[in-house]
Amino acid sequence: AHPPVTVTVTGAGGQIGYALLFRIAAGDMLGASTPVRLRLLEVPQGLASAEGAALELQDGAFPLLESLEVTDSPERAFDVTNIALLVGSRPRTAGMERADLLAANGGIFGPQGAALNAHAADDVRVLVVGNPANTNALIAQQNAPDIPADRFTALTRLDHNRALAQLAAKLEVPVSSVRDVTIWGNHSTTQYPDVFHALAEERPVRDLVDEAWLAEEFIPRVAGRGAEIIDARGSSSAASAASAAIDHVRDWVHGTRNGWTSVALPSTGAYGVPEGIVSSFPVHSIDGRWVVVEGLDVNAFSRRRIDLSVDELLEERAAVAARGLL
Numbered sequence: 368a369h370p371p372v373t374v375t376v377t378g379a380g381g382q383i384g385y386a387l388l389f390r391i392a393a394g395d396m397l398g399a400s401t402p403v404r405l406r407l408l409e410v411p412q413g414l415a416s417a418e419g420a421a422l423e424l425q426d427g428a429f430p431l432l433e434s435l436e437v438t439d440s441p442e443r444a445f446d447v448t449n450i451a452l453l454v455g456s457r458p459r460t461a462g463m464e465r466a467d468l469l470a471a472n473g474g475i476f477g478p479q480g481a482a483l484n485a486h487a488a489d490d491v492r493v494l495v496v497g498n499p500a501n502t503n504a505l506i507a508q509q510n511a512p513d514i515p516a517d518r519f520t521a522l523t524r525l526d527h528n529r530a531l532a533q534l535a536a537k538l539e540v541p542v543s544s545v546r547d548v549t550i551w552g553n554h555s556t557t558q559y560p561d562v563f564h565a566l567a568e569e570r571p572v573r574d575l576v577d578e579a580w581l582a583e584e585f586i587p588r589v590a591g592r593g594a595e596i597i598d599a600r601g602s603s604s605a606a607s608a609a610s611a612a613i614d615h616v617r618d619w620v621h622g623t624r625n626g627w628t629s630v631a632l633p634s635t636g637a638y639g640v641p642e643g644i645v646s647s648f649p650v651h652s653i654d655g656r657w658v659v660v661e662g663l664d665v666n667a668f669s670r671r672r673i674d675l676s677v678d679e680l681l682e683e684r685a686a687v688a689a690r691g692l693l
């Protein structure tokens with residue numbers, strides 16, 4: 368057996384938390400030989416729901432679940448944590464300006480970054496799920512100067528998985544045969560799902576689809592899938608978001624297989640994406656670190672769309688910087 372790993376989930380009383388916690392306890396994230404110590408963080412009004420989830424986790428009698436604690440203290444929740452899944456955030460409410468949304472979340476992710484900086488284990492890895500995820504991750508990272516910047520990531524794996532699934536359906540091939548799709552930019556409707564390097568059953572996808580289908584059907588379908596789920600279910604995607612978070616951390620710890628994946632991480636300038644934002648890139652996971660795939664050529668169709676999403680991230684950064692959150 369491996370040594371136990373401490374995992375913190377924020378917003379643990381919410382919908383995504385409810386789907387996520389049982390997958391973690393079952394060993395889907397870290398493997399069947401790694402015991403888990405779970406810490407559930409909630410705001411005071413979410414504590415009862417998190418405590419309810421904790422009772423059910425106890426009733427699961429999961430052999431790998433070594434301990435379980437519910438708290439509303441970030442300092443306690445992040446104490447010696449190895450993996451922090453930041454799910455809880457302030458959702459957008461009707462009439463709320465984007466700048467207000469960013470500011471409200473700055474009030475959550477700034478202090479969480481500081482608490483991680485002060486209390487987390489040296490090897491901590493952080494995944495931000497709560498929206499606006501990229502900029503929330505940037506705020507947390509900027510408030511954690513002692514943690515290497517590349518340990519802060521935001522989730523674009525759900526978008527990546529949606530792109531794989533839409534291609535598989537269109538081409539009538541198994542989803543497992545599709546690889547090397549990329550999500551670029553922001554986890555928002557400006558995201559750019561890029562198939563120009565993708566393979567399906569080892570054949571280049573660009574030879575199998577045309578640009579009109581990409582521009583008019585595929586890209587809007589992937590970018591708008593969240594809204595489609597809300598219309599169908601009456602609430603936002605939860606199990607698929609949790610599953611993507613599991614995939615993200617599993618690959619980070621154990622390595623990518625079957626091609627690359629997509630992760631939003633602090634830009635180091637690759638592909639002309641400026642430093643100082645958290646943007647999604649094609650990456651492999653090698654020896655526990657994300658490594659951006661190098662040398663892909665970016666055609667004009669892609670460049671225009673990447674730049675649009677990057678511009679949105681720059682605007683988000685300017686909005687939070689103007690409020691002193693970085």
Ligand code: NDP
Pocket residue numbers: 377378379380381382383384408409410412413416454455456457458459475496497498499522525593603604605608
């Ligand atoms: P969810 O668990 O459904 O969603 C949580 C976050 O994930 C939201 O920001 C949401 O963004 C985002 N999200 C939802 N769907 C997706 C998706 N498909 N892909 C990527 N991200 C997605 O929300 P709930 O309201 O059920 O739960 C949130 C919980 O967080 C509440 O219990 C609340 O009390 C808690 N909370 C905890 C905090 C803390 O621990 N300090 C701070 C703030 C809140 P969007 O809304 O834009 O869809």
